[in-house]
Amino acid sequence: xxxxxxxxxxxxxxxxxxxxxxxxxxxxxxxxxxxxxxxxxxxxxxxxxxxxxxxxxxxxxxxxxxxxxxxxxxxxxxxxxxxxxxxxxxxxxxxxxxxxxxxxxxxxxxxxxxxxxxxxxxxxxxxxxxxxxxxxxxxxxxxxxxxxxxxxxxxxxxxxxx
Amino acid sequence: xxxxxxxxxxxxxxxxxxxxxxxxxxxxxxxxxxxxxxxxxxxxxxxxxxxxxxxxxxxxxxxxxxxxxxxxxxxxxxxxxxxxxxxxxxxxxxxxxxxxxxxxxxx
Ligand SMILES: Nc1ncnc2c1ncn2[C@@H]1O[C@H](COP(=O)(O)OP(=O)(O)OP(=O)(O)O)[C@@H](O)[C@H]1O
Ligand SMILES: [Mg+2]
Numbered sequence: 453x454x455x456x457x458x459x460x461x462x463x464x465x466x467x468x469x470x471x472x473x474x475x476x477x478x479x480x481x482x483x484x485x486x487x488x489x490x491x492x493x494x495x496x497x498x499x500x501x502x503x504x505x506x507x508x509x510x511x512x513x514x515x516x517x518x519x520x521x522x523x524x525x526x527x528x529x530x531x532x533x534x535x536x537x538x539x540x541x542x543x544x545x546x547x548x549x550x551x552x553x554x555x556x557x558x559x560x561x562x563x564x565x566x567x568x569x570x571x572x573x574x575x576x577x578x579x580x581x582x583x584x585x586x587x588x589x590x591x592x593x594x595x596x597x598x599x600x601x602x603x604x605x606x607x608x609x610x611x612x613x614x
Numbered sequence: 615x616x617x618x619x620x621x622x623x624x625x626x627x628x629x630x631x632x633x634x635x636x637x638x639x640x641x642x643x644x645x646x647x648x649x650x651x652x653x654x655x656x657x658x659x660x661x662x663x664x665x666x667x668x669x670x671x672x673x674x675x676x677x678x679x680x681x682x683x684x685x686x687x688x689x690x691x692x693x694x695x696x697x698x699x700x701x702x703x704x705x706x707x708x709x710x711x712x713x714x715x716x717x718x719x720x721x
Contacts, residue, residue, distance in 0.1 A: 465641035472671075490671070490702040497673040501640045512644040573647065573678035577710050581674060584709055 491585035507552025551598035
């Protein structure tokens with residue numbers, strides 16, 4: 453049994469809650485536990501936020517809510533974030549991709565507490581949470597081309613509930 | 615409406631009490647910090663209490679909010695407290711080491 457979905461949206465902070473709620477809604481029929489649901493929402497939020505802030509440099513408030521951009525940001529990067537999900541035999545495969553700046557040294561970026569944006573009060577825990585909350589995490593990135601994060605998580609009893 | 619996203623701020627004695635919103639992510643984090651810092655400066659409060667009673671979601675953006683406020687008040691001897699953590703937020707506190715600098719109060 454297989455089920456797939458894909459969403460593509462503007463890389464603005466307004467879409468962060470939409471992204472995690474969309475993935476959560478996609479898996480509800482598998483009856484995930486409250487904890488599994490929270491794990492997946494956190495992991496999705498981390499990867500999407502990374503694409504928005506680091507991939508495209510779109511800071512908080514640079515969306516469609518009518519708030520002015522913070523002074524350090526001149527214009528909104530028009531880039532998109534793509535999320536594709538595949539459910540197969542009770543296992544969720546998520547891919548979150550951007551075509552932004554990319555990462556020079558992926559291994560270093562994945563170290564807990566490592567951040568290139570302490571000025572934005574980032575804590576360098578995003579990848580550490582993805583790793584802790586999901587069963588598998590893989591990061592592929594090319595500087596100047598973009599970043600793709602792949603995560604896997606087994607959900608509930610692993611049976612398809614129609 | 616704004617309160618749902620930003621939370622609720624109250625100064626009691628030398629303590630800033632922040633009732634955090636339902637969801638804490640990068641989108642709302644900037645406004646929470648801006649508001650908190652306004653009170654920290656204007657009322658010269660010494661300590662901050664983060665109340666997670668209404669909070670159902672938090673990602674690493676929440677750590678930035680708490681660490682940032684901690685840095686601002688700890689050099690003046692201020693302390694940071696947290697209350698009403700659910701299981702997920704407690705795990706986030708442990709994984710990030712926040713529980714070493716923040717005193718988690720029993721609810
Ligand atoms: N999609 C991306 N594009 C470009 N750089 C990225 C991307 N994702 C992560 N990075 C880089 O990897 C670093 C570590 O990411 P991580 O999510 O662990 O921490 P952070 O985002 O800096 O802080 P936090 O997630 O705790 O707020 C980032 O500081 C950034 O330099
Ligand atoms: Mg991050």
